[in-house]
Amino acid sequence: MITFHRYVRVLAILLMTSCVFAGTSAAQTKPDPNAAPNVFVQQVADLSLEALKNDSEVRAGNTARINQIVDDVLLPYINFEKTTRLAAGRYWKQATPEQQAALVKAFRATLARTYSGAMTKIGSSTTLKTMAFRGEADALDVVVRAEVVQTSNSQPIQLDYRLEKTPKGWKIYDINVENIWLIENYRNQFSQQISQNGIDGLIAALNQRNQK
Amino acid sequence: MHARMLRTLSGTLAVLTLAGCATQTLGPANPADPWESSNRAVYNFNDQIDKAVLKPVAEAYAFITPQPIRSCINNIFLNLGEVWSFINSSLQGRHEDALNTMGRFLLNSTMGIGGCFDLASMNGAKRIPNDFGVTLGVWGVTSGPYMVLPILGATTLRDGTGKIPDIYFNQYGYGQLIQNVDLRNSIYGFEVVERREALLTVTDTVNRTALDPYSFIRDAYLQRRRAQVRGANTEAQKLPDYENFEDVPADDKALGITPKP
Secondary structure (H helix, E strand, C coil), X not given: CHHHHHHHHHHHHHHHHHHHHHHHHHHCCCCCCCCCHHXXXXXHHHHHHHHHHCCHHHHCCCHHHHHHHHHHHHHHHECHHXXXXXXXXXXXXXXXXXXXXXXXXXXXXXHHHHHHHHHCCCCCCCEEEECCCCCCCCCXXXXXXXXXXXXXXXXXXXXXXEEEEECCEEEEEEEEECCEEHHHHHHHHHHHHHHHHHHHHHHHHHHHHHHC | CHHHHHHHHHHHHXXXXXXXXXXXXXXXXXXXXXXXXHHHHHHHHHHHHHHHHHXXXXXXXXXXXXXXXXXXXXXXXXXXXXXXXXXXXXXXXXXXXXXXXXXXXXHHHHCCCCCCCCHHHHCCCCCCCCCHHHHHHHCXXXXXXXXXXXXXXXXXXXXXXXXXXXXXXXXXXXXCCCCCHHXXXXXXXXXXXXXHHHCHHHHHHHHHHCCCHHHHHHHHHHHHHHHHHHCHHHHCCCCCCHHHHCCCCHHHHHCCCCCCC
C-alpha cells in the first residue's frame, strides 16, 4: 500500500514537472486586461492554476498561503470591492469607509477559502477552458463561459465569469459555478447578519469563519 | 411494510414541524421561504443524521475505494438516470436535449461499458440533468415555498411533488428489475452512500465558506432550479441584476461606466 502511494506521488511529480515545462510559455504570459474578455480570463486562469498547482503548501491545504497567492496573483484582475459592494446591496452605503474596507478584506479571505477546499482536488491534469465569447464587442458588462476538467472520466464543472470594463481594462467581479452566482448567493446571508448584528457583526462573523 | 414506513415518516414529520415552531428565523422574512422555521428544524435534523451516519460512511467508502472505481460507479448510477432525464426533456419539448441525452445513454451503455466510462462527456456531449420538478416548472407551475424534507433535503413544493415520479421511476422502477430483495435493498443503500460521497467536496466547501449554511444551500438550490427551468439556451442571457438594489455609485458614473440595461 505504501509503495503504491509513493509510486503515485512520484508519478504525480513527474506529470507536474512535465506540465510546468509544457506550460512555461503560456504560464508566463502576463494577463492582458485589454484583450478580448475570454482571452483575458483564460490567461488569468492559467496563471493562477499554475501558481496553485506548483505550490506544495497549497496542495497541503495551507489557507494563509492560498490567501497570499490570491492576493499576489489574482488581485490585480479582480474587483473585490465591487463583489463585496453588490453582495452587501443597499447596506453598503450605511457602512463607513473603514467598515467597507474591513468587509472587503474579510469577504476576500472567505472566498479564498473556497479555493483551499478545491485545491486539494486539483491535480496536474486540471485545466480550465474558456468558450468563444458571444457577447457584443462594445459591451461593458460581459460573461465568459468556461469549463473545468479535473479527471478525464468525470463531468466537467461549468464555470462562468462576469467581467466589467474599466478604464484599466477588464476586471472580474462575479463567478458562477454550476448555475449559481456567487454574489447572489451571499446577498441573503449578508442581509441576515447585518439586520441582526450590524455591519460590524457581519465583518466579525466573516473573520470568525476565516479562522476556523 | 410501505404503510408502516409512511406512518413513521408522517409521525416524524409532525414532530419536526412542531419542533420547528420553537426555532427562530434569522433576519428579514424571505418571501421564497415562508416555512423557514420548520425548514430549519428539518435541516438541523438532517445535518445531525448526516454528521452521525451518512458522512462518516461516505468518507469510509471514499477512503477504501480508489478514485477511478468511484468515478466508474458514480457514472453507472448517473447513466441509469439518463432514461428519466430523456423522458423529461421530451415532456418539456426540449427535443435537442432529449436527443443528446438518449445519444449519451446509448453510447455510454455500450462503448462505455454499462455507463462506467462517460465517453459522451469526453466527446463534448455533456450530461443534461433533468427531472419532473423541472418539467412541472416548464409547464408553468411556480416553484411554491421552499421546503427541506427529512433525508431528501432541499426542495420546493413543486419539486418535492416532482420527486414522487422521479423516485418511482429511478429507484422503484429499476428496483423491480432486481428479483432478489436483499440485493435490491443493498443497492438502494449503496446508492445513498455513493451519492453522499459524490457530494463530499461540495458540503465541505459550504461548511468552510458559508456564513449560514442553511441560507447558502437554500439560495443555491433555488438559483440552480430557476436556471434549470429556464433552460441552458436562455441561461447565458439571464444575468442577475444587482444594481436594482442600489444606485449606480457616483465614482462609477464619473468614470463613465454604466450598467448595461
